Amino acid sequence: MARVAHALHILVKHLEQAEDILKQLNKGAKFQTLAKKHSNCPSGKKGGDLGEFKKGQMVPQFDKFVFGGEILTPTIVKTRFGYHIIKTLYRT
Template sequence: MASSAHALHILVKHLDKAEDILKQLKKGAKFQTLAKKYSTCPSGKKGGDLGEFRQGQMVPAFDKFVFKGEILTPTIVKTKFGYHIIKTLYRT
């Protein structure tokens, strides 16, 4: 089982905004561009890049998706912070 992963995310307050961003991604918009434009997380300035992190460092729902969900498929995950569009780049 992977012990670390590298992910990008975009954090927004409302589901409809998250769904709109996901639609834009599916039409070919660049993840980093949308993160800079919409994300309320400080990582948005870096294109949503969270870098590499260890399992257990993120809130449970986020952690679960990054370590068990699909790789390279942007997906909406709800946490206490709002709605994240998460794109897991790799796990090691």
């Protein structure tokens, strides 16, 4: 059976901005609110919600974190698109 995950993300161009957003999240800011305000991805309008996706559908660095990193802990991951703050909600 294919593995699936559900994640939220915020995509920005610069590491400094990603670090600032992560600090705000760690202080209790709402992920969805910051995604709507800052994300360069169309998913930002939906609070950064990427929905459920299969292993291998995302770029390698993103995929590696979502299917191997911490659950529910927002983390900065760099890809060719920029810096993502990713929050994995669950994975199978």
